[in-house]
Amino acid sequence: MPQQVRGVIARSAGAAVEVTDITIPEPGPGEVIVRVQACGVCHTDLTYREGGINDEFPFLLGHEAAGVVEQIGDGVRSVDVGDFVVLNWRAVCGRCRACKRGRPQYCFDTFNATQKMTLSDGTELTPALGIGAFAEKTLVHAGQCTKVDPNADPAVVGLLGCGVMAGLGAAVNTGNVSRGDSVAVIGCGGVGDAAIMGARLAGAGTIIAIDRDARKLEWARELGATHTVDASAGDSVAAVRDLTGGFGADVVIDAVGRPETWRQAFYARDLAGTVVLVGVPTPDMTLEMPLVDFFSRGGALKSSWYGDCLPERDFPTLVDLYQQGRLPLDRFVSERIKLDEVEDAFATMHRGEVLRSVVVL
Numbered sequence: 253m254p255q256q257v258r259g260v261i262a263r264s265a266g267a268a269v270e271v272t273d274i275t276i277p278e279p280g281p282g283e284v285i286v287r288v289q290a291c292g293v294c295h296t297d298l299t300y301r302e303g304g305i306n307d308e309f310p311f312l313l314g315h316e317a318a319g320v321v322e323q324i325g326d327g328v329r330s331v332d333v334g335d336f337v338v339l340n341w342r343a344v345c346g347r348c349r350a351c352k353r354g355r356p357q358y359c360f361d362t363f364n365a366t367q368k369m370t371l372s373d374g375t376e377l378t379p380a381l382g383i384g385a386f387a388e389k390t391l392v393h394a395g396q397c398t399k400v401d402p403n404a405d406p407a408v409v410g411l412l413g414c415g416v417m418a419g420l421g422a423a424v425n426t427g428n429v430s431r432g433d434s435v436a437v438i439g440c441g442g443v444g445d446a447a448i449m450g451a452r453l454a455g456a457g458t459i460i461a462i463d464r465d466a467r468k469l470e471w472a473r474e475l476g477a478t479h480t481v482d483a484s485a486g487d488s489v490a491a492v493r494d495l496t497g498g499f500g501a502d503v504v505i506d507a508v509g510r511p512e513t514w515r516q517a518f519y520a521r522d523l524a525g526t527v528v529l530v531g532v533p534t535p536d537m538t539l540e541m542p543l544v545d546f547f548s549r550g551g552a553l554k555s556s557w558y559g560d561c562l563p564e565r566d567f568p569t570l571v572d573l574y575q576q577g578r579l580p581l582d583r584f585v586s587e588r589i590k591l592d593e594v595e596d597a598f599a600t601m602h603r604g605e606v607l608r609s610v611v612v613l
């Protein structure tokens with residue numbers, strides 16, 4: 253039997269989100285219904301509701317979530333009813349050209365639920381990142397459910413489902429930050445601070461946090477930044493060079509995703525260093541730079557999709573590190589809110605007052 257639950261949808265670009273009834277079909281083959289316990293508010297949800305990702309409205313928002321498997325469809329073997337899972341948007345297919353070459357972190361054909369959740373009038377919903385977890389329950393592919401220790405707090409470990417994994421992985425996986433590296437992170441929201449935490453975990457020496465908000469810089473320091481730079485106070489590139497013997501950082505992570513921040517990342521890096529773009533630009537953004545600078549400065553210019561993570565490999569490990577007290581994931585939960593407070597949470601995020609607001613159900 254299809255069931256009705258409450259969920260947060262964005263109907264059109266720029267309009268405030270609303271809580272409404274959504275209909276979830278019986279899980280089909282390979283599908284799973286998860287009772288959502290917690291879901292973080294990521295900047296990407298706001299980008300969806302602004303029409304910055306695509307225009308497949310209405311969206312069912314929310315994608316950084318943890319919950320309990322409530323129902324499984326035919327053929328599901330990887331999870332069982334009652335399992336505690338973190339949802340992911342990288343259920344690798346094992347068959348695409350990336351998977352076949354042994355690079356499943358780039359999987360080009362990840363699995364999502366085949367059936368659609370709908371509004372009560374039958375209008376099909378597009379779930380954000382194939383998840384849609386600002387809802388009491390959601391329908392996903394079984395591969396989108398990663399089992400983790402059920403003793404962990406859903407509000408905390410659900411954040412691994414997107415922003416925290418993206419940031420941490422941008423440093424550790426994509427940027428390959430290693431012991432003794434100098435690292436600079438531009439934009440210290442949930443994603444950037446996770447990159448800082450990842451850089452610390454990987455043994456980076458100098459970790460420079462750059463943001464234009466003083467509160468963010470304070471939190472970044474608590475999460476492992478050794479130095480902070482106020483981006484509104486002047487030349488961030490010069491500041492990074494000053495803090496790295498005049499050379500620039502080995503790895504610079506742009507966790508904002510704008511032409512001006514990427515340019516800063518490019519020039520704030522040492523010769524042969526690495527730039528990692530993890531912030532998501534919008535389609536209207538362009539960049540013009542001297543091509544010779546790309547050549548003469550060498551190194552690697554990379555993008556990080558989801559921190560190049562493999563959920564089955566990374567989520568349980570990171571949950572273990574958190575529970576051992578070696579990874580302060582709980583510091584990312586700034587406030588716990590209700591389903592009908594997501595729109596307020598966007599405003600709170602915009603004002604820079606939180607790392608993550610987390611909807612708790």
Ligand SMILES: NC(=O)c1ccc[n+]([C@@H]2O[C@H](COP(=O)([O-])OP(=O)(O)OC[C@H]3O[C@@H](n4cnc5c(N)ncnc54)[C@H](O)[C@@H]3O)[C@@H](O)[C@H]2O)c1
Pocket residue numbers: 294295296299414415418438439440441442443444462463464465468483507508509513529530531532533556557558559601604606607
């Ligand atoms: N690549 C991925 O897989 C992935 C996954 C999740 C989120 N993201 C993206 O990461 C970005 C950050 O997400 P978030 O949730 O941390 O957002 P957020 O809004 O919490 O944080 C952004 C931070 O950047 C700062 N900032 C903005 N403009 C700046 C500038 N010019 N210079 C310095 N600092 C500046 C803000 O003060 C804020 O602290 C977003 O673009 C989001 O869409 C990417």
Ligand SMILES: [Zn+2]
Pocket residue numbers: 344345346347348349350351352356358359360361362
């Ligand atoms: Zn694949």
Ligand SMILES: [Zn+2]
Pocket residue numbers: 294295296297315316414415
């Ligand atoms: Zn996200």
